[in-house]
Amino acid sequence: MKLNLKIWRQKDAKSNGQMVDYPISGIEGDMSFLEMMDVLNEELITKGEDPVVFDHDCREGICGSCSLQINGEPHGPDRLITTCQLHMRKFNDGDTIVIEPFRAKAFPVIKDLMVDRSSFDRIQQAGGYISVNTSGNTVDANAIPIDKHDADEAMDSATCIGCGACVAACKNASAMLFTSAKVSQYALLPQGQVEATDRVLNMVRQMDLEGFGNCTNTGACEVECPKGISLENIARMNREYFSASLKG
């Protein structure tokens, strides 16, 4: 199929960028979106032009590296998948596809479609861990009985791959879904209780410091999240935050 791509090109973090048109042909329905980008880049390299920079790693939908705002939606029009799992059969011959980086003040563009999501790492570092003694007397995690329902919910929260689609989709560029998933995966488990108070306070403080917007419950994040992280996590984080604030 033939497509007309409109892609955001930006030389580096400091330059201004703009949308550039790239007509492309020979795209097959069973190519992934990133393979389509590879085809484009090979053409550009052959022509001696600068290839389009975009993030990717596993191409299996598990690492959270790939991003891209495709026709106004993070990870494109399909649901519960990342961009690397999006297939070109979702598009029609002759379509125009607008491809932009995930946009948020806290996700500055590095080059073209690649953004710096280290703000997520700093939120995680602020409290997304448990302190476990690893010096030889580590207790087997399975030795602690955990309610099946809690274990399942914690697992669901833990499936967040930190891709940033929630921020990209949100009209407020809020990082509440990501942060709440990271808070929840520990809040639901006994291992997470020791540092529970500090964790939620510190992670929320870091989230605010990074310049993400305020959540207004539009629910866009939940719809666009490739892992189906639910808004219940945000409600849980709010509860955790209040009980932590009162404990102080």
Add this chain to the structure above:
Amino acid sequence: MLNKQLMSGLIKSSIARKVIMALSGLFLVFFLGQHFVINVTSVIAPDTFNSWSHFMGYNPIVQYILQPILIAGVIVHFVMGIVLELQNRGARGVKYAKYKGSANASWLSRNMIITGLVVLAFLGLHFYDFWIHEMTYKYIESNPEDPTRYYAETVHKFEPFWRTVIYVVSFVLLALHLLHGFASSFQSMGLNNKYTPAIKMFTKIYAIGIPLGFIFIALYHHFNQLTH
């Protein structure tokens, strides 16, 4: 004891801002229901309407405690709403060339600022119509208490067509505002559980039913005067 840092987090954090919006909003929603009950009496029992209005206008607890709380609630809700809107616009430096908001969120949830500002503008007119009028009547002109004046004064307000239209349009927008806001306040306060579908249903009925009731009362008084 709350330590200082935590206290400031409780006030300044993004979660606290959400909860302030939710609590002030819930308070206003509650007030709306109470206001509605009084207004209903203007249709079914004008005498009751007069005596309740008189009570609201002269009871010291209502006047000096509840009324300032209500005004503070309105101010907190709209100032915080505007602060949130500005911060949130700032959180996305460069705008998307293409942003498909309708693919993942309702128009209502994305445009609370628009429905909210219309309701706020209406509140301005409402204050001018009733509150300023009351304050002038009681404190500037120092008129004597007259427990029978309210019904006629209120009904008279609905005589002009333009005011009735503004009233109706504003309540439609209020309904749109509440359709997202009322249910959303429970989520903000951390309530998202097996009762959520029931809460959502209740808030929907309230968000549509109460404004519709206000609209009915306005139209009733407007057309009643035309036919008399």
